Amino acid sequence: MIDRQHLKIIKAIYTCGSMTEAAASLHLSQSALSHAMKKVETTYKVPVWRKEGRKLVLTQAGRSILGLAERVLPQFEHTESMLHRMAQGKQGILRIGMECHPCFEWLLKVVAPFLKAYPDADVDVRRAFSFGGLQALHGFDIDLLLTPDPLRLDTITYTPVFNYEQVLVMSTSHPLASKSFIQPVDLCSETLITYPVELSRLDVFCQFLTPANCAVKAHKTIETTEIMLQMVAAGRGVTALPKWLIQELDEQSELAFRSLGEPGIHKTLYLGHRKGGDPFGLVDKFIEMALSGLHNDDGE
Amino acid sequence: MIDRQHLKIIKAIYTCGSMTEAAASLHLSQSALSHAMKKVETTYKVPVWRKEGRKLVLTQAGRSILGLAERVLPQFEHTESMLHRMAQGKQGILRIGMECHPCFEWLLKVVAPFLKAYPDADVDVRRAFSFGGLQALHGFDIDLLLTPDPLRLDTITYTPVFNYEQVLVMSTSHPLASKSFIQPVDLCSETLITYPVELSRLDVFCQFLTPANCAVKAHKTIETTEIMLQMVAAGRGVTALPKWLIQELDEQSELAFRSLGEPGIHKTLYLGHRKGGDPFGLVDKFIEMALSGLHNDDGE
DNA sequence: CATGATTTATGAATTTATTTCATCAATAAA
DNA sequence: TTTATTGATGAAATAAATTCATAAATCATG
Structure with missing residues (x-):
């Protein structure tokens, strides 16, 4: 019978490259x-x-066992760490995954009061997934997924937690700041700064530029929101971000923002979680807290 | 360290209801x-x-271990059965899942030549999933998913394998048989027979009746295609099925079919599979075979 | 409430499995 | 060829799982 130990050994030999090294790593x-x-x-x-x-x-057979190991071992480890926490009278770890960059700022505002309200619960936030957020949710790598696109699946429940408007951000002195709203053609001569993710996940492209058959002059990517905004303030380009985020971060009011199109691009963030099987009820508690502190940035 | 054996024991006690019985079941x-x-x-x-x-x-802790067991034990078993097959020089088992009832008839036509071409491979077809086909694909319960809606996920690749038209089926003597195509209002006074699945998965509703704000007089559900067609032939109602299926099953030509709307409802079946990690390459072989025998029922 | 049947718990003995030790064989570098 | 280095192997030692025999608890029943 293949045992957990066998899986650990095969995985260790595979990653270490040799038995001797693997043996050392497993003591x-x-x-x-x-x-x-x-x-x-x-x-x-x-x-x-x-x-x-x-x-x-590895032979073909070995590879199937390694596959099993890679799918299964992390789950053992997670369950064990939950057990250890229970032994200490603590509640579980709520592992939250995010699929959109600026979600993080919003998440912080919910996580803080949550940690205060449930001092025996821990929160872990993950941003990068090897196989996408849904997979992670599904494969029990995370317990909660914050995402703007709630892909319907039978086992996953989504709760809308936040509405906001995605706006174009520019320096106050930028010519576009004089317009009341932005049209796709307005961006043809602009440098657009975005997070470094696939274009298909950027609403400025999918919902604004591409449908209008427009393109920008240049497209730069930057990881961090703060740097991005400094670039924009310095007149080095424009970007698209949630309105509330700008209102919060732009303390010196160096930035202006305008709706993308007359109606604007309106988005909803959803919290997705697996149906059933939440040992501590932490998932429900978090969603409840996210909803109670619900603030809409969408002018409703 | 929690072991596979521990998981088996906890699961057995839970399902048997007592240790004594569980002990017997585990020998x-x-x-x-x-x-x-x-x-x-x-x-x-x-x-x-x-x-x-x-x-x-079970305590709370027990429930988390049981959860682990239920996720993980089937995977051990599947890997082991693969190993046994490899030992016999056989190729793997290709586990195919289906999400649409009439898919089965199409699948049969591909499975037969596949089994002939690869005598050392086995095929297992599953129709019912506790958590939906995608989850099953994902959780390694199946290797291939035949579905009409290819829900995009990073880890899953879809290949279109078959186009067909979904038509309304009625007895040849039915008044609607005199029309050249069916309009939503035509169904208001009819009894519609479908498979017993959620309405949201029935195209007659989603793509035909609901958009036109129409309803049928009565809605009956029947499991088996053959019985369904006999009911229709007997004038007890109408149903919606792939055109090719009718052409194949209606030997006595008791049935008539007409397009749903002037353009008709056109569907594509996709084969979805996980990216990477197909020990025998069976998945690729099956898809290749499905494509080579590709027959379109869509008049193209 | 006493009795018998049934179920889980426990300590000691037994069996089985895992791990180490010492050593050999094979490989690759010097 | 010599010399590290790495994996393989049999025997011994250690550790773990399992059984056996039996105790304690629970429940139904007369």
């Missing part, structure tokens, strides 16, 4: 690993490793 | 289970079971 003798591998190979009558010179290479 | 002594549970409880310093009378009830 076991090299012999132990060799015996363990031999046991798997004899019980299933399938080689797991093939020797090429003195490198060990 | 172990009751004492073994008791000791195993005690070990988990002492290493994590958390109770897993609470005794209510002489029933065992």
Whole structure:
């Protein structure tokens, strides 16, 4: 029977590149690993490793076991860490994932009161997912997903938690600041600064420029919101961000913002979570708190 | 350290309702289970079971372990069965899931030549998913998903494999059979027979009746296509099915079909699969075969 | 409430599995 | 060829799981 230990060993050999190293990393003798591998190979009558010179290479069978290990081991570890927390009388860790850059600023405002209200609960916020936020939610890597596009799935429930308007941001002295709202053609001669993500996830493109068949003069990407805004204030380009974010960060009022199109681009942030199976009820508590502190930036 | 065996034991006690029964089902002594549970409880310093009378009830901690077990154990079992097949020199099992009832008939036509071409590969077709087809694909319960709605996810690739037209089916003597195509209002006085699935998954409603703000006189559901068609032939109602399916099943030509709306409702079936990690390459082979035998029922 | 049937818990013994130790064989570099 | 380095192997030691026998608790029943 394949055991958790076997998975750990196969994974360690694979990542370390050799049995000797893997043995050290697992605090076991090299012999132990060799015996363990031999046991798997004899019980299933399938080689797991093939020797090429003195490198060990996974066989097809080995690769399927490694796949199992990579899917399954993190889940063991997470459950164990939950158990440890329970033993200490603490509540769980709420792992929140985010799919949109400026979500983070909003999240901070909910996380702070949540941590205060539930001192025995921890929050962990993750921004990067190897396989996308939904997968992470799904594969139990996170418990809550903050996202602007609630992809309907049977097992996942979304709750709208925040409405906001996405506006074009420019320096107060920028010519476009004199307009009452922005039209797609207005951006043809501008430098647009965005976060470094796929274009398909940027609303300025998908909902504004592309439908109007317009393009910008230049497109730069910047990671951090603060730097982005400094660039914009310095007249080096324009960007599109949630209105509330600008109102909050632009203390010296160096920035102006205008709606994208006459109606403006209106967005909703959703919190997605798996249906059922929330040991501490933390997910529900967080959503409740997010809703109670609900503030709309959407002029409603 | 929580082990696969611990998970099996917790799951067995939970499903059997008692340790004694669980012990029998696992071919172990009751004492073994008791000791195993005690070990988990002492290493994590958390109770897993609470005794209510002489029933065992899972604690919060127990429920998280059970959750882990239910997510993880099937994956162990599947990997093991793959290993057994590899040992026999066989190729894997291709587990295909379906999300639309009439897909099955189409699938049969691809599966037959596939099994002939790859005699060492097995195919398993599943129709019911506890958490939806995508979840099943994702959670490694199936390898291939045949679906009419390709929900875009980063980890899943869709290949269109079949175009068809969804038509309204009626008995040849039915008054609607005299029309050249069906309009939504035509159905207001009809009994509509469908498969027993959510309305949101039925195109007659979503793409035809609801947009036109029309309703049918009555709505009946029937599981099997054959019975459905007999009901229709007997003049007991009308139904909506792929055109090719009718052409194939209606040998005595008791049935007539007409397009839903002048353009008709045109659908595409997609085969979805996880990116990467297909130990035998069976997924690719199947898709290739599905495409090579590609027949369009869409008049193109 | 006493009795018997049934269920879980426990300590000691037993069996099974894992790990180490010492050593060999194979590989790659010097 | 010599010399590290790496994996493989059998025997011994250690650790873990399992059983056995039995106790304690629960529940139904006369």
